[in-house]
Amino acid sequence: KNEVEQSPQNLTAQEGEFITINCSYSVGISALHWLQQHPGGGIVSLFMLSSGKKKHGRLIATINIQEKHSSLHITASHPRDSAVYICAVGEGGGADGLTFGKGTHLIIQP
């Protein structure tokens, strides 16, 4: 079973700061997902990647398959980015079930 570790567990930053959240996993994977969970509880998929780098607006996700490590970056952070960010991995073929990290609770202060 894959072990998914995220760091930091909690992060408080000032508006405008560059944010980095890290994720490492123990077993080779087919794809890694970054999810965002809002204070109301809803979960939104931000990225799914199996290699390289993806960018969407102010969000950037990278993955290093050899090192079994991924990072999620937020540029020019804003209070609306405050949420829990969850890393999840899939190991098998096809759209398989995910194994999740514990999440990073991010607070961006104005």
Place this chain on the structure above:
Amino acid sequence: DAGVIQSPRHEVTEMGQEVTLRCKPISGHDYLFWYRQTMMRGLELLIYFNNNVPIDDSGMPEDRFSAKMPNASFSTLKIQPSEPRDSAVYFCASSFGTSGLLHYNEQFFGPGTRLTVL
């Protein structure tokens, strides 16, 4: 599309009662997942279906839990009898995946059902 629909959104029941959670996936999606989220354990996969067939139910805690997918647009997760430790938020998610090929797609989550067992 309305997204993944779950009902009820909140359920409060007493220990020993049967609980049924419902999910309608996004039309055209061929994978459906049931997850559970608790403070202690975070998010965990319970079971997932491909083309209405259960593929992996190794995450189902025990025989009190059962899941069905009678057709492509509906799935249920049933707990009988329910216990206080089953209190959690249960999420349903769906995705489109090309089975047998290395083709992966993002999962779309429903709003969740918050279950409280007294």
